[in-house]
Structure formats: C-alpha cells, structure tokens
Amino acid sequence: xxxxxxxxxMESNEEEPVHLPCNHSTISGTDxxxxxxxxxxxxxxxxxxxxxxxxxxxxxxxxxxxDRKSSTLILHRATxxxxxxxxxxxxxxxSGTYKYIFGTGTRLKVLA
Amino acid sequence: EAGVTQSPTHLIKTRGQQATLRCSPxxxxxxxxxxxxxxxxxxxxxxxxxxxxxxxxxxxxxxxSGRQFPNYSSELNVNALxxxxxxxxxxxxxxxxxxxxxGPGTRLTVL
Numbered sequence: 716x717x718x719x720x721x722x723x724x725m726e727s728n729e730e731e732p733v734h735l736p737c738n739h740s741t742i743s744g745t746d747x748x749x750x751x752x753x754x755x756x757x758x759x760x761x762x763x764x765x766x767x768x769x770x771x772x773x774x775x776x777x778x779x780x781x782d783r784k785s786s787t788l789i790l791h792r793a794t795x796x797x798x799x800x801x802x803x804x805x806x807x808x809x810s811g812t813y814k815y816i817f818g819t820g821t822r823l824k825v826l827a
Numbered sequence: 828e829a830g831v832t833q834s835p836t837h838l839i840k841t842r843g844q845q846a847t848l849r850c851s852p853x854x855x856x857x858x859x860x861x862x863x864x865x866x867x868x869x870x871x872x873x874x875x876x877x878x879x880x881x882x883x884x885x886x887x888x889x890x891x892s893g894r895q896f897p898n899y900s901s902e903l904n905v906n907a908l909x910x911x912x913x914x915x916x917x918x919x920x921x922x923x924x925x926x927x928x929x930g931p932g933t934r935l936t937v938l
Contacts, residue, residue, distance in 0.1 A: 758931055759927075760929065761926040764926075812883045813875070816872070817862075
C-alpha cells in the first residue's frame with residue numbers, strides 16, 4: 716500500500732497563508748491525492764483533490780510536485796474556523812478496486 | 828438536502844458482544860464507506876460498498892463485516908467485541924468515486 720506522511724501539528728497566524736505538506740513517495744501513476752479536514756467534533760469534510768496538475772477551488776489550492784512524491788495544501792488566508800486536522804489521502808487503485816489511504820493528519824492551530 | 832446520517836450516536840457494549848451500526852447515505856449516492864477512528868488517531872479505512880456489493884476492505888479482521896441494502900443504506904457489524912474496538916466509527920457516502928461526504932459518526936465504547 717502507498718503511504719502518506721504529514722507533520723503532526725502546525726501553527727499559523729490568522730490572515731496569513733498556510734502551507735501544509737504531505738509526502739507520498741510510494742505513490743503510483745494512477746493514485747489521486749485528496750485532502751480532507753476534520754473540524755472538532757465533526758466528521759471529515761472534503762477540501763480538494765488532484766492527480767498531476769495544481770488545483771484551485773474556493774477553499775484552497777493544491778500544489779503537486781512534478782515527481783508527485785509530495786504535495787502541499789495551501790490555505791491562502793487562515794481564519795480561526797480553519798483550525799482542524801488536515802488529512803492527506805491517496806486514492807489507490809489496485810486489484811481491480813480503489814482503496815483510500817489516510818495519513819495521520821496535521822493538526823492546524825490558528826492564532827488570533 | 829439531508830446529509831449522511833448515522834445511528835446510534837453512542838453505543839456501549841461489553842467484551843464479546845456484537846455491535847450493529849447503521850448509515851444512511853445522501854440521496855442519490857450509491858457508495859458507502861466505513862472508517863474507524865480510535866481516540867487521538869487518524870482514520871483507518873474499513874469497508875467500501877457500492878451498488879450493494881463489497882468493493883474493498885481495509886486491514887481489519889473478519890469479525891468486522893457489513894452489508895449494503897437495496898436503498899443504499901448500510902450496516903456495519905462488529906462481532907466478538909474487544910476493548911480495542913472502542914472508537915468513533917464514521918460512515919461516508921459518494922456518487923461514484925467523487926467527493927466523500929461524512930456523517931457525524933457513532934461512538935462505540937466497549938467495556
């Protein structure tokens with residue numbers, strides 16, 4: 716199985732950009748990179764996903780390294796509501812089916 | 828539009844008993860996923876059902892099983908409960924392989 720590695724925790728000041736890294740050195744060519752976040756006492760929610768090209772949506776941007784062995788989730792202006800655990804996930808294809816490999820997550824603390 | 832719902836919210840069992848957890852997906856979603864989140868840990872993929880069939884399972888023993896009904900709702904069964912099974916069990920649904928929408932979870936406590 717592919718694996719993802721994320722820092723356990725990060726801090727950011729409010730209104731500043733945040734770059735959350737994820738290493739996935741064993742990723743294969745067909746694995747999608749997904750990011751979800753889990754707010755306190757809630758189930759995870761989708762943030763963004765991509766395969767090879769950088770992606771932008773209203774919540775965040777996803778920068779994928781050229782060799783795809785790492786990616787970075789970018790929150791352009793952190794707010795207090797962005798304090799959550801951010802999971803980098805690989806959607807892995809193998810044996811004729813998909814499997815989702817969750818990382819351990821990065822706990823983001825946003826300082827007012 | 829109603830989100831993913833799970834029942835019960837909390838469940839307390841003793842070792843050796845069986846637990847049944849239920850999940851209703853968002854209307855129109857055909858895929859249901861189950862995850863285990865032990866206290867302080869990340870999510871571990873358990874099971875994936877699509878169109879009534881089990882499509883994949885994570886690295887869990889066979890006493891973790893489930894099914895998906897014709898209306899796409901799903902049930903997770905955990906037999907011969909062990910203390911280590913205490914966790915938050917999350918259900919998610921999706922249409923095809925799209926974004927997963929998660930429910931609030933069922934907190935299972937095994938005494």
